Amino acid sequence: MAQGKTEPVDRMLRRGQCLCGATSYHVLGALDEAAICHCTMCRRATGSALNVAVPVTTDRVEWTGREKLTEFESSPGKMRAFCGGCGAAVYSRRTDKPHSIRLRIGLLEQMDEITDLYHIYWASRIGWIDRFDALPKNDGEEPGRD
Ligand SMILES: [Zn+2]
Numbered sequence: 001m002a003q004g005k006t007e008p009v010d011r012m013l014r015r016g017q018c019l020c021g022a023t024s025y026h027v028l029g030a031l032d033e034a035a036i037c038h039c040t041m042c043r044r045a046t047g048s049a050l051n052v053a054v055p056v057t058t059d060r061v062e063w064t065g066r067e068k069l070t071e072f073e074s075s076p077g078k079m080r081a082f083c084g085g086c087g088a089a090v091y092s093r094r095t096d097k098p099h100s101i102r103l104r105i106g107l108l109e110q111m112d113e114i115t116d117l118y119h120i121y122w123a124s125r126i127g128w129i130d131r132f133d134a135l136p137k138n139d140g141e142e143p144g145r146d
């Protein structure tokens with residue numbers, strides 16, 4: 001960067017919403033980092049083979065319908081929030097870190113802009129994750145599905 005110039009402050013709002021729309025949020029500023037978690041608890045909590053979460057401070061998130069969320073304490077001090085209407089996994093938080101949550105990026109409209117991704121609990125991954133790039137790719141549903 002040239003001397004004397006400052007990075008523009010990102011004031012853009014990123015939006016996310018659950019499947020039924022009862023809960024939505026806006027996040028202020030860039031989302032540039034996400035953890036791809038392969039732990040067993042995240043699989044069970046999300047119903048998916050892996051969980052992708054982006055950490056944000058709570059002061060950057062503005063909620064609509066947050067009262068529709070239910071928090072489940074999956075281990076001591078670890079809360080996982082899901083929508084009471086559709087069951088979507090929305091975020092997790094630790095009670096000893098009250099100013100931080102980890103949003104599940106499947107709800108985000110701008111997840112493509114996340115550039116810094118890394119795996120956690122890699123040793124717990126499902127075996128076929130290693131073959132992910134090589135799997136057949138269909139743009140719609142699988143061929144032959146009724
Ligand atoms: Zn919902």
Ligand SMILES: [Zn+2]
Pocket residue numbers: 037038039040041042043051121
């Ligand atoms: Zn996990």
